[in-house]
Amino acid sequence: MKILTGNDLKTGDVIWWTGAGWSRHVDDAADVGDAGNEILATEEAARRVNVPYIIEATREEDGAVRPAHIKDRVRALGPTVRPDLTLKPKDPSALDWVI
């Protein structure tokens, strides 16, 4: 699947396109098929996202979305060396998901 990501203009937070808006949680990401560039142009112009781009990802059996590249998995979770600052601070297995 193809998903869209970027950073929130004001906060810089990593965000993912849900089909209707932007979420901080990668699992909310929607498959945009071939519509990615069109959505990005609209959203960037509306200042709802900063420096957006399209990435490859897979949806796993449990519904979770896994970006293909480790860099985007680090973005999705947070720094692996500071679990307390990630989106899943109480889930030690989340770090294994990144690697």
Added chain:
Amino acid sequence: MYKYDTYDQAMVDARVAEFRDQARRRLEGKLTEDQFKPLRLMNGLYLQLHAYMLRVAIPYGTLNSAQMNALGDIADKYDRGYGHFTTRQNIQYNWIKLEDAADILEDLSKVEMHAIQTSGNCIRNISSDHFAGASHDELIDPRPYAELLRQWSSFHPEFTYLPRKFKICVIAAEKDRAAMRLHDIGIQIVEQNGEIGARFFVGGGMGRTPMVAPMIRDFVPLDQLITYAEACLRVYNRYGRRDNKYKARIKILVHELGKEEYTRQVEEEFAHLLDQGIEPPLAEIARITEYFADPAFEDGAKTVDRSDPDFALWVDRNTHRHKHDSYVSAVVSLKPVGGIPGDASGEQIRLMARLSKQYSFDELRIMHTQNVVLPHVKIEDLHALWTALDAADLGAPNMDTIEDMIACPGLDYCALANARSIPLAQRISERFDASGKTEKLGELKLKISGCINACGHHHAGHIGILGVDKKGKENYQLSLGGSEAEDVSLAKITGPGFDEDGVIEAVETVTDVYLAQKQGEERFLDTYRRIGMAPFKEALYG
């Protein structure tokens, strides 16, 4: 410590106001990201993996307790409770909101700090010896000249859009503690025939094409230093490659022209500039120098009570001989076992500020090795200082050991990185600390970069590690034999790379080879230079 005059303060205040307006216009949609990006970068505001990142300049790594306090407060008020001290003697904050950025710059301006020229193709923060003005082995304090270069290079209209970023370092000792020859311009203050002057090395650097700067002039009188630096920059600005980012640094120009031809052009430009009157008046140099006058040192104890072995070990490892025999410079390690190199919490930063005020004449230094120095500590105060540091997890006795490694932020934070650096640093320090091998290894400089840009100085590591992307997986190249000191050299790659577990085993293996082959008091680097790569390769790859 240099103090802002009214011009300095007015310039910084004006820049804050200007940036506040630029950020407002970006948030209101009046500027696109393409328009805003160069403006935010000029103020040190990057966009990294998780958020905006603000890089704050710490001129030649020197700051006072009020400034350090402000850095700690910014960590708590605007970030997530910590800051990261960098290999450029600066500090970075990883979780900055655009809407807060101008307020942070304003807070910085109140303590005479800013983030100007911490990005972009301009002359970056001037770096220097972290023991400058304190060390026993210096000719003079190089910081007045670092400050002079800072003032000359700040907002220099001719050098605001260079072909690429530009880094200058000034030292005044034979011992190089600042990686001087791995800068675009390295300046060593020397004495020749009873006169003090500057030796110029030009065209060094790390990154994807590491080079050691050759010396192009063995002596420039100090009252011509700015003119000579200007000549070096002018030739670069005129002929540096602007068509290819990867060939745009001055090291490529010096290499392609050849040292002799580059030097000839610099000398020609220098001769032309000499009568242009760009050198600051002597009174200005005298004014700046006054700010760096020695504090009021007092005689006191010359030795410490070594009955506490932990304290004695810290004294042995983490203090440096001072020019006054009742004082030392004390290194505050930001490398606790298993910690993140260079990170310090807001509370730790404020503690270091308080301790500097109490024990070090209100002065601190940031090391390019991502530690902090209290430059002037009375020997009789050392135990009290160590006790306070140790209680705050700042007392690791590991300076220049394998546990004192440099590591860039890597893929955990950096948008350019290909692999994570910090986890390697953490695992290596835990492993060597647990095995007790650190002590046996003595001085061993390990440096880890998460990409070819080499912010972790891996080319200059006795052992270097470079993270690369191998078909979407993290992979690590090992290199040996680098040094950024006065015996400068570039490390050589051992062979095929390793995965994360493999490279940690590989570090263990090469240290085993060293311990087996070591003669006398040889350091790892000395043994490597004597026996060459072959025994290490044999042990690694069979």
